[in-house]
Structures are given as C-alpha cells and as structure tokens.
Amino acid sequence: MKKYRYYTKSHYLLKLMIISIITGLFFMGTLVIADQSPTLEVGISEYAKSSQDQSRKTPKKSHSTTDHSSIEKLQGPFTTGPEVTKACLECHNEVGRQFMKNIHWTWDYKHPKTGQHLGKSVLVNNYCINARGNEGMCAQCHAGYNMTNSDFDFSNQENIDCLICHESTGTYYKTPTTKGNKACVNMFKDKPEIEWAKIAQSVALPSRNNCGVCHFFGGGGDNVKHGDLSSVLFDPPRDVDIHMSAEGENFTCVTCHVGEGHEWAGSRYEMLVNDTVGMGKPGMVRKTASCESCHGASPHPIKTVNGMKLNGHTDRVACETCHIPEIAKGGVATKIDWDWRSMGQLKNGKSFKLKEYTQGDGQHRATYKTIKGSLSYAENLQPMYAWFDGTMHYTTIDSQFDPALSSININSFSGSREDPNSRIYPFKRMHMTQPYDKGNNTLIYMHLWGDDDNALWGNFDFSKAIQAGMEENNAPYSGEWGFIETYSYWPINHMVAPKEEALVCADCHVKGGRISHLTGLYIPGAGGDQLLDYIYYIAIFGTLGGVLGHGVIKSIATNRRKNNV
C-alpha cells in the first residue's frame, strides 16, 4: 500500500516534469516562430487577395457584338493610358461627354435634398480622413489618369481611365500618381509591366473584378470600409451572398447597379429605401438598385399566414434588415475602430505593423500601424438598426460642432417611425478617434501622402500634417488641434444570405431582440408594456386567489357545519 502510494507520487512528479518541459518548449517555439514571422512590416497595402487572381481563374466568354481584339486602332503600340483612351474615344465618341457626369470621375456630388456639397473630393471620413490633398495615393481609385492633386483637369476626356472598369485580363493595375515618403516605398513593387494593347483589346462589360478592385478595398484594405463589400465577393460561397455566388445567381455588380449613359443606380448619399414601385409593369425598365426592383414590394409567398405577415412588414422594415443578418462574412473582417492617437510609434527608429488579428480565412490583419494607429476588426458582425429615410447628412470640413459632445457623427441620417417613407435599416457603424480643429471646432484635412517634410506618412507629425492639409486646401485652421471621437454609418445592402439564413420572427419578437432599442413601436413578444404585464399578472392571480379563497372558506364552513351536526 505504502509502496503503491509512493509510486503514484513519483508518477505525478514525472508527469508534471514532462508537461512543464513540453509547455516550455512550446512557448520557446512560438517565440521563435513569432520572431521569424513578419510582425515588423513597412508599407500600407492590406491587399491580401486581388481581382487579378480572380480574373485569371475565371476566363470570360464574351457576348459582345464587337471583337475588340480585331480592331486596328487597338493594336497599339501604347505606352500610356491616355493613348488607349484616345483610341476608345474615336469610336465611342459620346462616352467622354457622358462619363464626365459620373461620380467615379467627378468625385463631386451636390445632394438634391440637403444641398450639401459632397463627394470624395471634399469629404472627411473616419478612415484615412481625407482624399483631398492626398490624391497622389487616393486617386488610384479615381477613374482617370494623372490626378495628382485637387487641381485636376476634369474637362480632358483623354484622362478618363476606361480600362479600370472594362479590362478583363486581370493584369491591369494602377499605382500612386505621385511619390510617397520613403516609409511607403515598398508598395506595388515587383509588378509586371502593363501590356497596354493586350489589355485594351480585352475590354468587356465590367465584371465584379473591375468594380471590386476599388470597392472591396475602400478605406485602405480588404472590407475595411463597408463591411458588406469584401474580396470574398470575387467568388463567394452561397451563404455569404446568394446573388453573387456561383452556387446562387452568379450576379455581377452591374446586374443590379443598372444604368444608362455611364451613370448607375445606387448612391449612399441619397438612397431609395422605400421602393414602392417594385418591379414596375412588365417590360418597364427601372434604373434602380433596390431589392424591390426585382423582388417586388410583396416578395413573400402569400400561401401561408407567415408569408402574408412578412409582406405586411415590408412597408416598415427594409428587406436588408432580415435578409442580411450578418456582415463581414466569409472570412474577411471589417474595421470597426481606429484610434489615430497611437500613430507614429517607432521600433528601432522605423515604422512597423503588428498583425495581431487573425480573420476567418487565416489572414492576419494589422492591429497597429505606425502610419495609422490602433485598429480593431469584427467578423460575422450583427449590423445596427435604425429608422432611415435614405437621406444622409454629413459633417463636412466647414461644419462646426460642439466638441463637448461625446462623439461626432461624420454622417448621420434622418428617418423615424412617424415618417411613412422611413424603414428600419441595417448599418455598419465605424468608430474613430481622429484629430480636429480645437479652435474652430471643425474637422480637419491632413496631408498624409507626399515626399515632403509635412506628409504624415513619413514624418508622423500631426501638427505639420494638419497645418499643411488645411493650408493646401484653403480651409481655415486655428492652429490648435485635439482628438475627437467620431462615428460613421454605412447602409448595408450586400451579402444577402440565402432565405433559410434570414432572420426569423423571434430575432426581433423577443425581449432584448435586435430592434428592441427602437422606440415608439409595439413589437409583440418584445416585452414592451412591462408595467401592464404586471397588472395583468396581478389580475389573473388575483382572480385565482379570489376563487381559491372563496373555495377554502366554503370548505371550512362546510366542515364546521358537519362537525356541529
């Protein structure tokens, strides 16, 4: 007995030793691996996947009535983009005039309802703050050539970039139009030379690869900005996007974003959230990118009570609310928080990245970048819900605000239960701590990009970058800056789930459901009227108590009588 016990003790000791050795080795191993893995990185790019990879995978069958490869003018040789554009314009002689009205070209938008002057050329956002003044970098997503600053010649048709939207080889790419600081030099290196003629001959209707190269990477990386637009949509599985998946409808972007004369439906500045026209009459052409323009305003089959009930919701609840239960699906996360305050930290005198967020597809996302500060991500994210009438209001560079407010809305929206044109709509909400003009109580422009002493991305000095950013764009600046918290709101329309994954009644019709924060609504099952419920319980249990009391007294009286007899 004693011996056995002794043996047991030593057995445990042995086990403990082995475990500690293994654990020790494991930790050492991870340290070694961590050291080898590129946690120290330089640069901006977060482009994990690209449209190029996707295009090579999906050769296109063209149904065009023109074979552009046999057109003489497209045989080249070309050495620049504008040369190709000139060739395009010789046949397509109206397109230049048309395209110049397009927001992809103008970066300028006059809001028809609020009158606000919007567009990329002027807006402040809560990602990289401003494109204005940083065109050298940001204009990679301008559908034109040579936009190096805000003095771009918008009347020169030859500067239109036809290829970014129409090429189908997947080998076309754009680079910054001006030189950045040395902190950004290793971006876009090792790219093969552009074969202009081959690319020019490949033109076709825009595929998702064309649109995606900018729209999936808005905000400086994969799915950073929207949450519902990511590289996953190049080839999404069915459960990520039923419309765009090859196992679903295999739609491209322009299947829904229809239009004419190089202008397309679908605007975040002024949205159509309550499409009562629906599909319209048979054969009627609708230039609308709403769910209803294909599905109609009563899309649920009316052979069941639930179908009818669901149709009864469509006037108040947007389709997207139930049919996009989550965003940032399919393994690519979206950015939800960005703190500029920690910008500029150096390691061994150099800028660096920490990639401590691992997303579903196994890619590591930067949680800290010297040039950007601290970054947070979310995946399979439940949107936030609010009443929305489709009209966005912006805090622009000249809007004054009260800095005592806990946060500033970069964009806010109107909409309410009382407004019959409003619907409950899903949004991605982005939080940021960003610099502002402390003296004038306005947002600021920053000079991020450039090979000069003021560029934030290189010198990591907010004071200089703000001073330069405000000056070069003629915005009044008090000279004093501080940090302020901001939110921006991104209406959600993409990543529509298959119907079996749509929300069910009880996601909202329950205590603490998805829209329990919305006021002025009666949602059966959501436990509003708590006080009344207590009164009901008291009434029911009171009645029960009453009859029980009556019964007890009755039986006591009966017993007493029997005993007396």
Add this chain to the structure above:
Amino acid sequence: MSNIVKMQVYKLFERFWHWLQTVLIFILLFSGFRIHGTHELISFSDATTLHTWAAILIMMLWAFATFWLFTTGEWRHYVPTRENLISVARFYILGIFKGEHHPYIKTYRRKHNPLQAIAYMMLKIVIFPAIWMSGTIYLLISFGLGDFLSGVGTVWIARIHTLAAVSIVGFFIVHIYMLTMGHSFIGHIKPMITGFDDVDLTDEQLAYLQADELDIIKENSQPLQDATH
C-alpha cells in the same frame, strides 16, 4: 304549480358552439400568450399561424352563433334581469358558506341564473367584441390591408386585445370555479354535453312541451312532481 323536469336546455348547435369555442379559446390563449412573449413553447411564427387560423375560425363560429341566437330567439336568455339577482348574489357571498341550496333553478325562459346572464352578456357584448375588433384591425394592418386604419396606433390595439385576453382568462377561472359549486363538477358539465338539465316548468309549459315538443323532455321526468321538495 311548478314542475322540475329534465329537459333539453342546450340545443345541439349550442353545445357544439360551446365546446368548439372552448377549444379555440384555448388555442388562442396558448398561441396569443406566446406571441405576447409570456412563454416560448412554440416558435413565434407557428404561434402566429395558429393564432390567425384559430381567430378566423372562432369569428366564423361567432357569426353563426349570433345568427342562431337571433333567429331562434335564444338571445332573450341573456337579457339582464333583476329578478333573483340579489338572492343569487347573496348566495355566493353568504348562503353558500351556510350550506344553503342554490336559490335558482332554470326556467323555460331563463336557463341562466341572473348573475350568469349578466356575465355572459358582458362576455358577448364587451369582451368578445373588444377582442375580435382589435384582432381584426391588427390582422388587417399586419397583412398590409390596413392603410385606412393608419390613424389607429397598433400600441393601443394591442393593449385592448391583451386586456380582453386577460379578461377571458379571468372569466375562465371563475367559470370553472363555479362548476365546483352546487351538487357536483360532473353534474354541472353534463348538461353541456347531453343538453339535458332540470328545469322548473309551469303546468302550461309542461303541457305544451308534452303536446308539441315531446323529444326535448326526458321520458322519465314526465310524472308531475311537486317543486316543494
């Protein structure tokens, strides 16, 4: 002279009405309180489906019952009366504890005691209309057919509907409790199954029924009895 006769007081339709209504009210309460969020024994969508179909059925039943009440003249049983009201009320408050007999026996013209008549009357003209009217409005709105009702807030419709449902629960509790009073629980339920119960008939009524509607009187109750038992 009066005669206690076992005769058919609840016609076949009336019994069908009563029991189908019982079943439907149970389904409606069960599914309704699920929709309200009181329990989660079935899914919200199943509860909605069940509630809607049961509601449509019960409204059809009520339509038939209303037609029946007016065409047969049976509605007169529900007209409130003060006759015996005090004595019946006194019985429930006091007499029952002293071991007194129920002071009321059904008559040909009055198959309910005066308290019952008032209770059922209130059920028929206040609680049921409150629930079916609010329910119909809610149904129309949720089926997208209620644009003309847009001025009516769903909040108040729902409150009226729930309040009426709670009143029905209260009615049900008292209704069941009442069955335990008097001779026996089964004895109270039986008439609503067989249709037959003791009724206090005048000589004229008895003679008339014996002559013209023999089938609604039980054979064995034919011998004249003295009511002063």
